[in-house]
Amino acid sequence: MSESIVYFATARATRWAYEHSLVARLERLLERLDLGSRIEKGEYVAIKTHFGSHGAFRVVRPVFLRKIVDVVKAVGGKPFVCDTVRIEGWDYLEVANRNGINPLSVGCPVILADGLFGCDSIEVESGPVLGSVRVASAIYDAPAMIVVSHCKGHIGAGYGGAIKNLAMGGVAGRHRSGDWRQARGHLHAASPESKVVRDPEICTLCLQCLEVCPTEAISQEGDGLVVDEEKCWRCGRCERVCPEGAIRLQKRGEDEFQAGLAEAAKAVLSTFEPGKVVYLNFALEVQPECDCMPMADVPLVQDQGIFGGDDVVAVEQATLDRINSAVPLPGSAAADRGVKHGDRILPATLGVDGQPHVDAAAAIGLGSQRYRLVEV
Ligand code: SF4
Ligand code: SF4
Numbered sequence: 001m002s003e004s005i006v007y008f009a010t011a012r013a014t015r016w017a018y019e020h021s022l023v024a025r026l027e028r029l030l031e032r033l034d035l036g037s038r039i040e041k042g043e044y045v046a047i048k049t050h051f052g053s054h055g056a057f058r059v060v061r062p063v064f065l066r067k068i069v070d071v072v073k074a075v076g077g078k079p080f081v082c083d084t085v086r087i088e089g090w091d092y093l094e095v096a097n098r099n100g101i102n103p104l105s106v107g108c109p110v111i112l113a114d115g116l117f118g119c120d121s122i123e124v125e126s127g128p129v130l131g132s133v134r135v136a137s138a139i140y141d142a143p144a145m146i147v148v149s150h151c152k153g154h155i156g157a158g159y160g161g162a163i164k165n166l167a168m169g170g171v172a173g174r175h176r177s178g179d180w181r182q183a184r185g186h187l188h189a190a191s192p193e194s195k196v197v198r199d200p201e202i203c204t205l206c207l208q209c210l211e212v213c214p215t216e217a218i219s220q221e222g223d224g225l226v227v228d229e230e231k232c233w234r235c236g237r238c239e240r241v242c243p244e245g246a247i248r249l250q251k252r253g254e255d256e257f258q259a260g261l262a263e264a265a266k267a268v269l270s271t272f273e274p275g276k277v278v279y280l281n282f283a284l285e286v287q288p289e290c291d292c293m294p295m296a297d298v299p300l301v302q303d304q305g306i307f308g309g310d311d312v313v314a315v316e317q318a319t320l321d322r323i324n325s326a327v328p329l330p331g332s333a334a335a336d337r338g339v340k341h342g343d344r345i346l347p348a349t350l351g352v353d354g355q356p357h358v359d360a361a362a363a364i365g366l367g368s369q370r371y372r373l374v375e376v
Contacts, residue, residue, distance in 0.1 A: 001362075003370040004314035007032050010375065011284060011303035022306065023067055026280075028376040029308045030071045033278050039144050041076035046113065046142035048169060050150055051083045051096035055295040058285040060150045062105040064306075068146055068280070069107045077144065080109045084136045084184075085118030085173035086292050087214040113138035118173030118183070126267035127364065129260040133171045133267045134182055144276040147312070151281050151319050153288040153300065153346050155240050156188075157261060159323075159354025160290050161316050162279045163361050167261040170268035178230060185234030187252075187260050194234060194250035196227045203246040209238035212294055237293070255356065262360035265312070269366070281307040281319040288333045288349055300334045300345055301326035313367030316358045320346075 009025030018024050039045055047068055052059040065081055072079040081101065086092055089112050096102065096110055103110055113136035114120050121134035139145065147162050154160035168184060175182035181192050196217075198209075203225070210218040210225065217231035218238060225247075236249040252260060269277060283304035287297045304322050309315045324344040328334035339348040347353035362369050 001368050001370050003372050004309060004311035004368045006307055006309045006311075006314050006318040006371045006373050008318070008373050008375050009306040009308075011305040023063055025376055026064055026067050026306055027071070029280075029306060030068065032374070032376055033308055033310065035071055035077070035278070036075040038275055038278065039072065039075050039077040043077050043144055044142050045072045045077040045079045046139050046145040047072070047079050047081045047108075047148055048113070048139065048145055048165060049081060049083060049101075049148040050165065050169060050291045051086075051092060051101055052099045052291045053086070053294055054095055054098070056289075056291045056293055057099055058150065058152070058287050058296040058299075059099050059101070059291055060148050060282050062100045064282065065101065065106040065148065068148065072146070073107070078108075080111055080138070081106050082111050082113040082136075082138055084114045084169055084171065085112055089116040089118055111138060113170075114172035117176075119176040121172035121175070121183075123182075124267045124270060127263040129256055129263050130186060130267075133186065133264045134175065135170055135268050135271055136172050139170050139268060140271045143272070145272060147277060147279045149279070149281050150285070150291055151283045151323065152286050152290065153350050154290045154354065155350060155352065156236065156257065157354055157357060158350055158352035159320055159346050159357075161281050161319055161354075162312050163261055163265045163316055163357055166268045166312070167264035171264060174233060180232065180234050183233065185232075187264055188236050188249060188257070189234040190250050190252050195229055196232055196234075196238060196247060196249050198225055198227070198247040200224055202244050204244055206243065208241045208243065209247050212237045212241045240293070254352070258357035259360045261357040262364055262366065265361060266364055266366055269312070275310065277312075278310045279308060279312050279315045281315050283307065283319050283323055286323055298332050299329060300332045300349060301329055309371075311367035311371070313358060313362045313369055314371035316361070317369045318371050318373055320354060320358060
C-alpha cells in the first residue's frame, strides 16, 4: 500500500498574528494542494459542503468557505458552493442562509446540486451492494470538486467525514417519479419493499419522530401515528430519535450500509477525471451527531484542525485517527458514557464504528490508509 501525503493545519493559535490563525493555515494548505494545476481557466468547481439544519449550527463556517472560493477564483475557476436536498429545497436554502452560507458571505452562488426539488440526478453504476446510485446533476456535470466536510460522529455510520459527504451528500434526495428507491433512501433501506414500522404497544406518543421527519410523512391520527409510505424518503431519522425503540425503518445491516457508503462515494467520484477532486476535512466542533439532525450537541473533543489532500481514504484515516485518539471533553456525550483518553472516542461514545466504511473505501481502490502527515 503506497503512502499518501495529508496536509494538516492545527487549530491551535499561539501567536497574535494572522499567519497563526486557522484561516491563514487553510490558505497555506490550499497552496500545498496546488489547485492551479487541477483547475482549468473558466472551469466550474463544486465546493460540496453540508448546510446543517434549523438547529444544527456546527457546520463549516463561511469564513473558511470564502477562503476556498477566493483561491478557486484566483486560479481562474468558477466556484459554486453546494449541498443536496435534505428537507424541502426552499427550506434548506433558508437553513444555509441562517447558518451564514449565502452568496454574499461565500462570494459565489450557493445552490442545491440536485435542484430545488431534489430530483435532478443521473444514474451511475456503483457496485454489488447498491447496483447504482443517482448522482446530483450539478456534481455529475462539474469538472472539478472540493469536498469540504465537517467531521463528526454519526449514529448510523459511526463517523461522518468526506466519504459520507460524497456518498449521502452526492446523491439526490428524491426522484421525480416519487420513487424513494431511486434516491438517497436506497442507501439506507434493506430492500425495495422496506418501510417504516411502529410498535403501538411501546410507543408513548412523544411525537419526536413526527417532529424530526423531513417530509412530514408521519401524522397523528386519533391515538396512533400513520406513516405515509409515498411521502417517506426512508431516511431513518424517526428511528434514530425514538427514545423507546418503537419505530423502525427496515434498513440495511451495519456492514452492508458501510460498504454501500464506500460504493456510493466511488460512484460519485467516477464522474470526475483523476486528480480533479480534493478533500478538506474540518475536525472542528466534533459533535456526536450528523449535521442533518435538528440539534447540535457540544463537541466530544477539542478542535483539532483541518486535514487536506487528494486521497480521500488517507485524509479520512488521518482525521479518524486524530479524533479517536484525542482527549474526551468534560461535559460531553463522551464523558457521559465514561469514555477515557485512550479509548477510541467515536465508537466508544456512539456504539458504532466508522472505520469499516473507510476500510471498505480502501478495499475498492479509493485510496491508501497509509499516510504521512505534513503540518502547514
Ligand atoms: S418517537 Fe417513538 S415513542 Fe415517540 S411517538 Fe414516535 S414512535 Fe412513539
Ligand atoms: S424514514 Fe421516518 S423520518 Fe425519514 S422520511 Fe420516512 S417517516 Fe420520515
